[in-house]
Amino acid sequence: DSGVTQTPKHLITATGQRVTLRCSPRSGDLSVYWYQQSLDQGLQFLIQYYNGEERAKGNILERFSAQQFPDLHSELNLSSLELGDSALYFCASSADRGNTDTQYFGPGTRLTVL
């Protein structure tokens, strides 16, 4: 158990809908990262938050947005869903201190868009 929790574990929805994925980081970790794993794109970085502020953005679509709350949990919002958004979405967290900083991943949320 990495200490990172994600809910829900599975999500099935229809095209055009909006969903929210939730992540709680490990105790003491200030950074939260979101990654998408799909068959065609592999594992891709979406966005990073550090202590409530957006720090870095990757290949995140405009239909997607995220935030990190004062208690450090984070939510990833996916809207106007398309079939191609079906993927495994991971949240990871790290203390973000020094060169040896390691990201620990949650169990993932498997999103299926029908």
Added chain:
Amino acid sequence: AQKITQTQPGMFVQEKEAVTLDCTYDTSDPSYGLFWYKQPSSGEMIFLIYQGSYDQQNATEGRYSLNFQKARKSANLVISASQLGDSAMYFCAMREWDNAGNMLTFGGGTRLMVKP
């Protein structure tokens, strides 16, 4: 160009044998970190081992070791005494310190299958 390349899509190894999973990387940043993660069929990503670009010695964690060859830009994972539970996808990843954030760039992965 691919930043992380894993050239072996799939590999078989006999139980109790050692196996090497290849990873090459491409960066112009002198300061970077290399990571290996394991993804079993259940889907979670499990951190295995880390190597920093300035580390003088190869990293080791139990049965896992990292064969770091900086001049060749390779960071191969060696698993000794393979066990059936080692069957999984393995991903090599890199973090470059030039980036504003600490995001990881992943390779395409290698599926390891351990034969009894």
